[in-house]
Amino acid sequence: MRARAVALATLASVSIVGIGWQLGSQAIDVSQSLTAFTGGTATAATVTATTDAAAQAAATAKAAADAAAAAKAQADAANTAASAQAAADAADASTAAANTAATAQAAATAAAASAAAQSGTFTGAVVQTQFGNMQVSVTIANGAITEVTPLQLTNRGGRSVAISNQAAPILRSEVLAAQSANVQSVSGATYTTQGYLRSLQSALDTAGF
Amino acid sequence: MAAIGSDHERTLAGSPVRPAPGLPHAVESARVAARTAARASVDRTWPALTFETMGTMVSLRLADSDAHTVGESARVEAAELAKAMFRRWDERFSLYRDDSELSRIARGDIRLTDSSASVRDAYALALTWRDRSNGVFTPHRADGVIDLSGVVKALAIAEAGAALTSRGLLNWSINAGGDVLVSGEPKGRFGAWEFGDGAMSTGHGVAVPAVVTEHPEWVVAIVNPAYRGDVLASVPLRHPLRAVATSGSAERGEHIWTALNGELSPFRQVSVFAADIVTADVLATAIVAGGEATLNEMTARFAIDVLAVLRDGQLLATPGLHRAE
DSSP: OHHHHHHHHHHHHHHHHHHHHHHTTOOOOEEEEEEEEOSSSOOOOEEEEOOTHHHHOSSOOOOOOOOBSOHHHHHHHHTTOHHHHHHHHHHHHHHHHHHHTTOOEEEEEEEEOOGGGOOEEEEOBOEEETTEEEEEEEEEETTEEEEEEEEESSTBTTBOTTGGGOOEEEOGGGBOBOSOSOOOEEEOSOOOHHHHHTSHHHHHHHHTO | OOOTTTTSOTTTTTOOSOOOOSHHHHHHHHHHHHHHHHHOSTTOOOOOEEEEETTEEEEEEEOHHHHHHHHHHHHHHHHHHHHHHHHHHHHHHOTTSTTSHHHHHHHTSSOGGGSOHHHHHHHHHHHHHHHHTTTSSOSBOTTSOBOOHHHHHHHHHHHHHHHHHHTTOOOEEEEETTEEEEESOTTOOTTOEEEEOSSSTTSSOEEEEOOOOSOOSOEEEEEETTEEEEEEEEEEOOTTOOEEEEEESTTTOOOOBOTTTOOBOSEEEEEEEESSHHHHHHHHHHHHHHHHHHHHHHHHHSSOEEEEEETTSOEEEOGGGBOOO
């Protein structure tokens, strides 16, 4: 995995350098997509960051690197290539953002600027996920992402919808009581065969509700 | 036995939960109700089919319409089918049976790698849940023995339910020792048809759904761990959360210890509502063992509702369990 990440990162760098050589000072829009699997339940979040350098670009070169490696491995591998560093950092950021919504899988598409436009702060597009809208701001210095700030994580004031499912203290009078006389089952800590005879469930069963 | 709500705020006084505090009385009134129901042919209410397995009792209910459609013999047959499935799981996985496959693995008579596919599948499932719960739920006893009781009852419930469905019984409720899985509705709207006329001009009778009464949902009551004749909440098992499992120490009275440092669990009882019974059962156990950190993580990661009772009797609930008004 790590070797693959290094290889792809190197390939991406070579592409960028080669095209940059040809295009001189023209801006290059590099898109890289990578997928990070960190285990756990899979929910996908997509974070997109675009640079305004794209608007100036006379030609656009795209190098796409797919890395299916743990985020740490990617970060290590990425030390060898600036563009991969950016991608890996973006992946880390998206994973971190997704973690707040309890996600473990993140797919990130990061666009890095060319050598001429490699510094600055860029704001990504708003992306809708199952946890709400997500948006990040990326600060790039000398080709490396130095900071990723989540601008919007969810649709609830920055708090995750999933977190809003947190169990909170509640009075007994506030807890759900179905508007129905028909209670057919009782759930409690597992009763023994003997315990069943004294249980509410036993009474309900006899009644045939 | 005190009446419901006597030593609590009067939350249940106006609640629709059918009171059954004095069980002898409840059982007697239940018998009266059953007799009354038996006389009314259309609204006939069938008593639950119960059988003993895995050290507890299973209560199986078929909706009126299904029971009506298949008749008494098929109804008993369905119960026998479910019973056979529970027995099969018990015979294979019970550590209380010396001849079970899991007991033989525990003794070293057979290797895990030589065990049956269902043992390995159940073990793999338990390991998956161990990872999902960060190790709080585990299929390994302290002495190293593989103990799959944490998933086996739920798997048996799921399989029995699937078997009923495959027989065309779409409206049922299975309660195994307090773990409940339901399908359809108690009145059996799905698959329940009666003939009415006049709806179409063809002159033929038109099939219309059977009358859906004001109580179309399977409702489960969550017992009060401090007083088991009392009910904390009654919750309809609405799609997609059609299963509920409760873990706690109330029934057998033993303490629950946390998985990590041997402290007492902050929870006396935890009920988890989920789409499937395995998730509900495993997470209820995990939250009791893992405490508040596990509770918060699991409610964030999984589509579940949770009603937890703290040691001092206070309740914690996810928003889905809040009373609407």
